[in-house]
Amino acid sequence: MLSRDQVLHVARLARLELTDEEIERFGSELSNVLDYIETIEQLGDLGDIPPTSHVVEVENVLRADEPRPSLPVEQALASAPEAALGGFRVPSPGAG
Amino acid sequence: MSDLLELTAAQAAARVRAGELDPADLWHGYRERAAADDLNAFTWVSDRDEPEAIDGDAPLGGVPIGVKDLFCTAGIPSQAGSRILEGFRPPYTATAVERLTAAGAPVLGKTNQDEFAMGSSTENSAYGPTLNPWDRTRVPGGSSGGSAAAVAAGSVPWSIGTDTGGSIRQPAALCGIVGLKPTYGAISRYGMIAFASSLDQAGPFTRDTTDAALLLAAMAGKDPCDSTSLGLPEPVRLPEATDLKGVRLGVPEELTGEGIEPGVLEAFRATLDLARELGATVETTHLPHAPQGLAAYYLIAPAECSSNLARYDGVRYGHRADAPDLLTMYTRTREEGFGAEVKRRVMLGTYALSSGYYDAYYGRAQKVRTLIARDFDYSWERFDFIVSPTAPGVAFELGAKTADPLAMYLNDFCTVPMSLAGIPAISIPNGLADGLPVGFQIAGPAFSENRILDAAHALEQAIGFDGSAGRA
Numbered sequence: 001m002l003s004r005d006q007v008l009h010v011a012r013l014a015r016l017e018l019t020d021e022e023i024e025r026f027g028s029e030l031s032n033v034l035d036y037i038e039t040i041e042q043l044g045d046l047g048d049i050p051p052t053s054h055v056v057e058v059e060n061v062l063r064a065d066e067p068r069p070s071l072p073v074e075q076a077l078a079s080a081p082e083a084a085l086g087g088f089r090v091p092s093p094g095a096g
Numbered sequence: 097m098s099d100l101l102e103l104t105a106a107q108a109a110a111r112v113r114a115g116e117l118d119p120a121d122l123w124h125g126y127r128e129r130a131a132a133d134d135l136n137a138f139t140w141v142s143d144r145d146e147p148e149a150i151d152g153d154a155p156l157g158g159v160p161i162g163v164k165d166l167f168c169t170a171g172i173p174s175q176a177g178s179r180i181l182e183g184f185r186p187p188y189t190a191t192a193v194e195r196l197t198a199a200g201a202p203v204l205g206k207t208n209q210d211e212f213a214m215g216s217s218t219e220n221s222a223y224g225p226t227l228n229p230w231d232r233t234r235v236p237g238g239s240s241g242g243s244a245a246a247v248a249a250g251s252v253p254w255s256i257g258t259d260t261g262g263s264i265r266q267p268a269a270l271c272g273i274v275g276l277k278p279t280y281g282a283i284s285r286y287g288m289i290a291f292a293s294s295l296d297q298a299g300p301f302t303r304d305t306t307d308a309a310l311l312l313a314a315m316a317g318k319d320p321c322d323s324t325s326l327g328l329p330e331p332v333r334l335p336e337a338t339d340l341k342g343v344r345l346g347v348p349e350e351l352t353g354e355g356i357e358p359g360v361l362e363a364f365r366a367t368l369d370l371a372r373e374l375g376a377t378v379e380t381t382h383l384p385h386a387p388q389g390l391a392a393y394y395l396i397a398p399a400e401c402s403s404n405l406a407r408y409d410g411v412r413y414g415h416r417a418d419a420p421d422l423l424t425m426y427t428r429t430r431e432e433g434f435g436a437e438v439k440r441r442v443m444l445g446t447y448a449l450s451s452g453y454y455d456a457y458y459g460r461a462q463k464v465r466t467l468i469a470r471d472f473d474y475s476w477e478r479f480d481f482i483v484s485p486t487a488p489g490v491a492f493e494l495g496a497k498t499a500d501p502l503a504m505y506l507n508d509f510c511t512v513p514m515s516l517a518g519i520p521a522i523s524i525p526n527g528l529a530d531g532l533p534v535g536f537q538i539a540g541p542a543f544s545e546n547r548i549l550d551a552a553h554a555l556e557q558a559i560g561f562d563g564s565a566g567r568a
Contacts, residue, residue: 014446017427029501036502037391040464051462054294055518056281061323075187079413088411093422
């Protein structure tokens with residue numbers, strides 16, 4: 001069972017503010033899921049098995065470094081909750 | 097219109113190319129159907145009175161299409177089922193959609209989905225659940241439930257969705273239509289709002305395998321905007337096979353035993369009998385690590401999603417919460433904007449990647465992924481295809497599994513192993529159980545789409561599934 005402190009720690013890492021109800025609920029739900037996930041322990045030692053992060057053999061893709069037009073500033077800012085001076089405006093990091 | 101409605105997309109496109117059908121009639125008829133949708137299958141329907149003009153030889157013949165909401169479409173709402181993207185209109189269009197439009201399939205509507213494709217019932221949409229046209233008290237499956245329900249109901253001739261662990265195949269099965277998950281990399285992911293990038297793959301929902309081949313042919317291709325895209329090594333052929341002579345089918349015990357509803361197993365065995373009559377050999381086999389697939393998937397997919405969804409911070413687009421300082425703005429925006437399942441998976445993924453747990457969870461899951469891919473590799477030495485039921489049960493009632501995340505996750509039991517291995521798999525309707533559609537899954541080696549479509553076509557002809565009840 002995940003403790004309240006563990007849930008809060010993970011929520012902090014994930015930048016999620018949780019209500020008290022959610023802290024309780026996620027603690028118990030995530031514990032159930034993690035219990036199920038423990039079935040991967042049944043396979044024993046997997047020391048020699050290489051991990052697969054991606055099924056495709058990904059190769060580095062290179063191209064000539066030539067300037068090309070990019071998204072116009074006004075389009076890039078069109079969906080912004082708040083824009084100012086050609087940039088995204090956010091609350092001050094220190095105001096709290 | 098009722099006659100037009102009964103045409104498959106390929107039949108309609110052929111009539112358009114022969115000059116016998118005006119694509120505008122298709123557009124008007126289907127737009128009326130989509131606008132009258134009472135399943136909540138659509139989140140947006142085009143208000144254009146006339147479709148965009150198409151080239152007379154366009155392979156998709158002006159036959160309109162439904163697009164899962166998570167594909168970015170320039171100037172058209174693309175909300176991925178999430179409150180955090182409410183009203184978001186992207187500045188560009190996903191490559192898959194660009195290719196469809198260029199091939200002559202205009203976008204008729206955007207379809208409902210589980211939030212960020214996380215779910216197996218479409219109940220996790222911030223815009224309300226989609227209903228199953230076969231029984232409106234039941235779910236259409238998910239996460240691409242809107243795309244599946246819209247095609248099954250005849251509100252659109254065909255549609256596209258995405259499959260991360262079964263999100264095309266399972267809703268196709270639950271709605272009685274065809275759903276194809278191509279090989280990872282066959283279709284560009286550029287402009288698909290990301291869930292788990294090493295697993296996400298676009299694919300078609302159609303009434304039959306011929307329509308699926310047409311959409312695959314239009315969408316597949318390497319894309320400079322997605323460096324993991326590969327395209328397909330050979331052109332997609334329209335399937336023509338009518339028998340299965342010499343085809344070797346492997347039936348893995350791990351996906352056909354415990355946990356599968358009796359009615360689903362009965363339909364599965366009946367289809368195996370048909371396959372034998374068509375000339376196939378059917379043998380029991382094993383995917384020894386498949387039982388651990390779901391556990392590995394529910395570590396890998398949440399881990400990738402916790403990273404992908406970090407971008408929703410209230411800065412550049414989407415919802416922003418009022419807050420006195422930056423950090424509170426981030427956390428409160430995400431609290432308000434994300435639904436419960438998305439929070440659950442972000443938390444699970446963050447936990448699996450966090451210091452002290454990484455090796456035991458994420459690292460180990462990646463090793464299990466290797467073992468599952470090897471299970472399939474060994475299978476191809478003896479079999480052409482691995483077959484199983486697509487989903488363990490028929491469409492369930494709305495609300496039946498929302499309180500138990502694990503019960504919901506078990507819907508993906510038969511589809512997740514192929515996703516982890518990156519291989520293609522199709523679901524075709526193979527009968528009814530308790531009056532509801534059941535799906536038959538055919539998986540093959542990477543890039544075997546043409547052979548899978550042929551085998552599926554032969555079975556489809558023999559099964560003769562009647563989907564008209566869904567369109568009633």
